[in-house]
Amino acid sequence: xxxxxxTIRDIxxxxxxxxxxxxxxxxxxxxxxxxxxxxxxxxxxPTIRYLLDRGASVIITSHMGRPHGVWxxxxxxxxxxxxxxxxxxxxxxxxxxxxxxxxxxxxxxxxPGQVMLIENLRFCLEEEKNDPNFAKELAxxxxxxxxxxxxxxxxxxxxxxxxxxYLPAVAGFLVEKELAFLGKALDEPKRPLVAILxxxxxxxxxxxxxxxxxxxxTIIIGGGMSYTFQVARGGKIGTSLLDEGNIxxxxxxxxxxxxxxxxxxxxxxxxxxxxxxxxxxxxxVPSTAIPDDCMGMDIGPKTIQLFTDAIRGAGTVIxxxxxxxxxxxxxxxxxxxxxxxxxxxxxxxxxxxxxDSVSAVEKTxxxxxxxxxxxxxxxxxxxxxxxxxxGIACLADR
Ligand code: AMP
Numbered sequence: 001x002x003x004x005x006x007t008i009r010d011i012x013x014x015x016x017x018x019x020x021x022x023x024x025x026x027x028x029x030x031x032x033x034x035x036x037x038x039x040x041x042x043x044x045x046p047t048i049r050y051l052l053d054r055g056a057s058v059i060i061t062s063h064m065g066r067p068h069g070v071w072x073x074x075x076x077x078x079x080x081x082x083x084x085x086x087x088x089x090x091x092x093x094x095x096x097x098x099x100x101x102x103x104x105x106x107x108x109x110x111x112p113g114q115v116m117l118i119e120n121l122r123f124c125l126e127e128e129k130n131d132p133n134f135a136k137e138l139a140x141x142x143x144x145x146x147x148x149x150x151x152x153x154x155x156x157x158x159x160x161x162x163x164x165x166y167l168p169a170v171a172g173f174l175v176e177k178e179l180a181f182l183g184k185a186l187d188e189p190k191r192p193l194v195a196i197l198x199x200x201x202x203x204x205x206x207x208x209x210x211x212x213x214x215x216x217x218t219i220i221i222g223g224g225m226s227y228t229f230q231v232a233r234g235g236k237i238g239t240s241l242l243d244e245g246n247i248x249x250x251x252x253x254x255x256x257x258x259x260x261x262x263x264x265x266x267x268x269x270x271x272x273x274x275x276x277x278x279x280x281x282x283x284x285v286p287s288t289a290i291p292d293d294c295m296g297m298d299i300g301p302k303t304i305q306l307f308t309d310a311i312r313g314a315g316t317v318i319x320x321x322x323x324x325x326x327x328x329x330x331x332x333x334x335x336x337x338x339x340x341x342x343x344x345x346x347x348x349x350x351x352x353x354x355x356d357s358v359s360a361v362e363k364t365x366x367x368x369x370x371x372x373x374x375x376x377x378x379x380x381x382x383x384x385x386x387x388x389x390x391g392i393a394c395l396a397d398r
Contacts, residue, residue: 001387001393002397003182003183003392004179004397005170005175005392005396006170006171006395006396006397006398007170007172007173007175008170008172008173010398011168013051014056015055015056016056016144017110017141017142017143018056018059018142018143018144018145018146019059019146019163019167020051020058020059020146020148020172021060021061021148021149021152021159021163022044022047022048022062022148023040023044023062023063023148023151023152023375024060024062024064024077024080025040025063025064025151025152026041026080028079030074031074033076033078034079040151040375041083041084041087043174043375044172044174045087046173046174047146047148047174048084048115049088050173052088052114055113056113057111057114058114058116059107059115059116059141060092060115060116060118061118061121061159062077062117062121062149063120063121063127063152063157063159064077064120065120065122066122067120067123068122068125068128069122069124069125071123075122075123077119078094080117084117090115092115092117093106093116094116094117094119095116095117095118095119096119098119098120098121098124098127099124099137103141107141121138121157121158121159126158127157127158127159128157128158130157130158130161131158131162134162135159135162135163138159138162138163139165139167142167143168144168145163145164145170146169146170146171147160147169147171147172147392147394148172148175149174149391150174150178150374150380151375151377151378151379152376152379153175153178153376153379153383153391153392154376154379154382154383154389155390155391156390160390160391161390161391161393161394168396170396171395178383179392181349181351181371182372182374182383182384184349185316185318186215186386189215189349190315190348190349191217191315192217192218192313192314192315193216193217193316193317194217194218194310194314194317194318195212195219195318195319195320196220196222196311196318196319196321196338197212197219197220197222197223197225197320198221198224198226198321198322198335199223199224199225199320199322200223200224200241200321201224201225201241201243202225202229202246202249202250204381205225205320205321205381206246206249207382207385207386208385209253210253211384211385212318213256213257213262216262217262218262218263218265218310219262220310220311221264221266221267222303222321222323222334222338223299223323223334224240224241224296224325225321226266226267226287226296228241228242228244228247229250229254230287231250232247232248232251232254233251233254233266234288235289236288236289236290236292237296238290238291238293238294238296239292239295240272240290241295241296263310266287267287267300267303267306268287268306269284269285269286269287269299269300269301269302269303270285270286270290270296270297270299270300271296271297271298271299271324271331272284272290272291272294272297273297274295276297276325277328278329278331282297282298282330282331297324297325297328297331298323298324298325298330298332298333298334299324300334303334304334304337307323307338307341308337308338311342311345314345315349317345317348318351318384319342319350319351319352319353320352320353320357320381320384321356321357322335322356322360323337323338326360326363332360335357335360335364336363339360339361339364339366340364342361342366342369342370343364343366343370344369349372350369351371351372351374352372352373353376353377353381361373
């Protein structure tokens with residue numbers, strides 16, 4: 001996939017009507033609407049401000065949750081709109097329908113330098129089906145399509161890809177930054193390239209492991225997915241997470257790494273407990289000899305040393321997935337240590353890709369010391385797998 005895409009900097013936006021796809025799918029309280037984490041809204045501000053400052057009229061679209069075509073108050077974008085209004089300090093009218101008379105009226109009233117928001121597109125089934133008529137109607141509201149919802153780039157929906165069949169399409173700043181960091185890390189990384197993979201399931205990361213084996217100098221595997229690799233190399237893991245269907249895959253990957261000369265590091269010691277609980281007293285055991293009645297909850301101090309030593313000399317680090325059950329403070333030490341190691345690197349490019357590893361970094365307070373924190377969980381993973389992302393592929397090449 002070509003990552004060198006045109007952005008809003010490459011075109012004249014003044015006086016134009018812009019259909020801007022943002023990702024306002026923020027975690028919020030289903031009853032009160034209170035937003036728990038507004039990162040995605042804040043992240044969209046540079047693009048919105050740039051467009052408004054140049055006299056564009058900006059029609060924002062987004063989804064919120066998965067209402068599957070049913071109008072539910074908890075999936076409304078109202079609280080996101082309220083938050084955006086506060087951040088921008090100007091009114092942001094929001095439609096009460098999707099592409100109905102209210103959308104038409106509010107779009108018609110929109111003037112240069114003004115912004116509005118269309119209600120959750122997923123209230124219409126056509127959005128996720130990428131219905132061509134729906135996409136065409138959406139596109140008819142504007143002159144230019146700007147895609148800035150990297151977290152949705154792996155979805156071929158009407159608002160993420162379909163509209164690009166009818167409008168010139170370019171990237172916003174958020175997407176531009178994602179492409180610059182992730183694309184460079186894959187294509188011309190500053191070496192050595194160290195990839196750190198964790199989280200619960202091997203199955204989610206099969207494609208990423210395969211792809212990174214071809215590119216990375218070192219692959220570190222921790223967290224719940226590491227136990228399947230321990231079994232593959234003959235270890236005993238007690239009641240720890242096991243992805244039985246992928247033991248063979250893990251065995252092949254260990255062999256492949258050796259063949260390619262890629263360093264594949266697995267945990268040496270593990271903090272284990274008898275129950276899955278944040279209060280359970282942990283015992284430290286070798287990672288390949290976990291007692292039958294115990295489960296792994298976090299990496300141990302020797303592993304932290306092993307992993308942080310490997311990180312120390314890195315030119316580029318990509319991290320996806322926590323090293324343990326970091327939601328329990330007692331088992332967040334491994335993930336915290338990785339975050340700290342990344343934050344302490346001088347002159348290296350550090351990328352934290354999506355989802356739980358982002359929460360882990362934010363909890364430690366090291367987020368501002370990371371070169372790039374990806375806004376896309378699934379999209380970042382698919383990008384690292386080398387898959388074509390419909391939301392990116394549809395944008396004009398530079
Ligand atoms: P993922 O979505 O695949 O990145 O997985 C993230 C989840 O993996 C988090 O909720 C962690 O609590 C969980 N996780 C990490 N390590 C372990 C472990 N050793 N045992 C169980 N769950 C884990």
